Amino acid sequence: MSAAQTDTEKAAGTSDGGSTEEAVNIIMIGMAGSGKTTLMQRINAYLHERKTAPYIVNLDPAVSKVPFQANIDIRDTVDYKQVMTEYNLGPNGGILTSLNLFTTKLDQVMDIVDKRAGDHKYFLYDTPGQIEIFTWSASGAIISNTLAATRPTVVVYVVDTPRTASPATFMSNMMYACSILYKTQLPFVLAFNKTDVVSHEFALRWMEDFEQFQQALMRQEEERFMNSLIHSMSLVLDEFYNNLRVVGVSAMTGQGMDEFFKKIQEAVTEYHDEFKPTLQRQIEQKQAAEREQKAEQLKQLMQDLSVTEGKEVDL
Numbered sequence: 001m002s003a004a005q006t007d008t009e010k011a012a013g014t015s016d017g018g019s020t021e022e023a024v025n026i027i028m029i030g031m032a033g034s035g036k037t038t039l040m041q042r043i044n045a046y047l048h049e050r051k052t053a054p055y056i057v058n059l060d061p062a063v064s065k066v067p068f069q070a071n072i073d074i075r076d077t078v079d080y081k082q083v084m085t086e087y088n089l090g091p092n093g094g095i096l097t098s099l100n101l102f103t104t105k106l107d108q109v110m111d112i113v114d115k116r117a118g119d120h121k122y123f124l125y126d127t128p129g130q131i132e133i134f135t136w137s138a139s140g141a142i143i144s145n146t147l148a149a150t151r152p153t154v155v156v157y158v159v160d161t162p163r164t165a166s167p168a169t170f171m172s173n174m175m176y177a178c179s180i181l182y183k184t185q186l187p188f189v190l191a192f193n194k195t196d197v198v199s200h201e202f203a204l205r206w207m208e209d210f211e212q213f214q215q216a217l218m219r220q221e222e223e224r225f226m227n228s229l230i231h232s233m234s235l236v237l238d239e240f241y242n243n244l245r246v247v248g249v250s251a252m253t254g255q256g257m258d259e260f261f262k263k264i265q266e267a268v269t270e271y272h273d274e275f276k277p278t279l280q281r282q283i284e285q286k287q288a289a290e291r292e293q294k295a296e297q298l299k300q301l302m303q304d305l306s307v308t309e310g311k312e313v314d315l
């Protein structure tokens with residue numbers, strides 16, 4: 001890296017054209033309408049401007065139009081409407097079944113993606129707006145675990161900031177984010193989107209200072225009946241906030257993108273420091289268990305053989 005490299009270049013890993021540095025997976029998750037697809041397009045444009053085009057994978061079978069050219073598109077593999085008709089499913093069942101069908105071909109998809117790992121710094125994955133279909137399904141878990149096993153993988157949870165400005169909605173959204181973090185156990189960036197409409201400052205204040213959040217709650221007379229529940233939940237969330245990476249962005253105007261990539265780099269560091277050693281330990285434990293199982297099977301086989309041949313074998 002040259003001494004003249006800017007923070008933005010360092011953050012986005014773009015000063016060398018993006019081809020020699022370690023590739024990173026970014027999984028975009030967020031409620032319908034939070035702005036995932038628009039943010040994907042903004043990231044795409046931001047990286048193109050820095051001459052490091054990302055590799056884009058669309059995992060939303062039901063999206064009618066995307067404003068970018070996906071390198072791999074689930075819609076090329078499965079026809080969501082046909083799946084609904086064929087299996088007599090509603091929209092959500094159709095999306096889930098399409099994702100399951102796509103996951104059966106994940107090995108082939110990963111082969112294609114891996115061949116491009118040297119050409120791209122960022123691999124972006126857009127997920128269905130019906131958030132639970134990706135985050136709570138077996139297919140979603142298989143996809144995110146497979147990605148995380150291959151290279152640094154970061155979950156970006158996109159929040160619609162203007163629609164989260166009420167304390168009760170804010171709390172629900174944070175609980176959802178928290179559950180996704182514990183479910184995926186991957187490095188996590190919370191992106192407050194649409195800051196061109198409403199700044200995310202209120203959210204930062206509420207996350208830093210419980211008193212301020214409580215005062216905001218008390219002002220909402222109509223929601224008073226929920227206050228004690230929300231009060232208890234916010235204590236639970238305190239720990240979550242402490243370890244959280246937060247950034248405010250506008251997919252529409254592009255504000256906050258430099259900061260966004262700094263947070264992504266911090267999450268990549270966390271992947272190396274915490275996630276990878278844990279994953280390595282799990283793989284080693286699995287391999288040791290498999291070796292033990294094979295040794296046990298072999299022992300059993302030899303005992304069976306010795307019985308057949310009428311010989312005593314001391315094992």
Ligand SMILES: Nc1nc2c(ncn2[C@@H]2O[C@H](COP(=O)(O)OP(=O)(O)OP(=O)(O)O)[C@@H](O)[C@H]2O)c(=O)[nH]1
Pocket residue numbers: 030031032033034035036037038039063128129130193194195196197249250251252253
């Ligand atoms: N003002 C403003 N509007 C935004 C921003 N990001 C997205 N939007 C608008 O929000 C709406 C939803 O954006 P999408 O990108 O389609 O949201 P999504 O999360 O992909 O939605 P699903 O496809 O339903 O999952 C669109 O009308 C966007 O133009 C933003 O940063 N600022």
